[in-house]
Amino acid sequence: MKNYKGKVVIVVNTATGCGFTPQYEDLEKIYEELHDKGLEILDIPCNQFAGQTPGTDKEVHQFCTLRYNTKFDQMHKSDVNGGNELPLYTYLKSRQGFKGFGKGVKAMAMSAMLKKIDPDYKKNTDIKWNFTKFVVDRKGNVVARFEPTDKMEAVRDCAASLL
Numbered sequence: 773m774k775n776y777k778g779k780v781v782i783v784v785n786t787a788t789g790c791g792f793t794p795q796y797e798d799l800e801k802i803y804e805e806l807h808d809k810g811l812e813i814l815d816i817p818c819n820q821f822a823g824q825t826p827g828t829d830k831e832v833h834q835f836c837t838l839r840y841n842t843k844f845d846q847m848h849k850s851d852v853n854g855g856n857e858l859p860l861y862t863y864l865k866s867r868q869g870f871k872g873f874g875k876g877v878k879a880m881a882m883s884a885m886l887k888k889i890d891p892d893y894k895k896n897t898d899i900k901w902n903f904t905k906f907v908v909d910r911k912g913n914v915v916a917r918f919e920p921t922d923k924m925e926a927v928r929d930c931a932a933s934l935l
Contacts (some may be wrong), residue, residue: 773860776812780934782927783814783864785852786834787902789822795903796840798924802931803844809935810910813844816860818852821902825849835898852899864906865897868917873900879921909934 773781782802787793803813817832819825825832827846836842847912852861872894886893886900893900903920907930916930 773912774910776814779810779914780791780910780931781812782805782905782931783816783860783898783908784903784905785816785818785861786836787818787821787833788827789824790821792901792903792920795920795924796836796842798928799838799844800842802924802928806928806932807844809932811931811935815820815842815844815846816852816858817846817849818899818902819849820851820853822898824902840853841864852904853914861899864908864914864917866898866907867914868896870894870900870919871917873921874918876921882919882921898903907931907934 780800784799786796799815803918808885809905815826815836827835832849833846836846840902847862852895873882882901901920905918905927907915907916907918907927909915915934918927919932
């Protein structure tokens with residue numbers, strides 16, 4: 773994270789074959805709008821959720837750049853939960869825990885699905901699914917966590933307010 777010192781950063785675990793994958797388009801729009809003001813986006817592909825990120829790092833990168841014309845930084849495919857999770861995610865989750873999926877059809881669907889996988893999913897800080905986003909301010913404080921069901925406008929507005 774040294775490379776992002778003094779920047780506002782959105783850290784997001786992504787997938788190429790998920791119902792939330794079109795959020796890449798929104799993320800790129802946010803990046804293009806706010807990058808010159810000090811925003812960075814750190815894309816961390818993850819295959820821990822229903823195997824929705826198959827392929828090599830190179831294949832994932834090609835998918836993102838060709839399909840969504842992404843220009844923000846993309847790391848190698850990594851775990852965000854469990855014994856092999858990136859230390860970055862251990863830190864992010866310790867600062868901003870899970871607060872729910874909000875309201876609406878997608879939120880209800882996510883809750884129903886996760887209850888089948890883990891009846892106590894609400895009680896831990898684990899990343900629940902692809903496209904969970906953390907917003908980190910210029911001083912390294914984790915100021916917000918957005919679940920994949922949250923509106924992308926809220927993510928954008930949060931990041932913009934810190935610039």
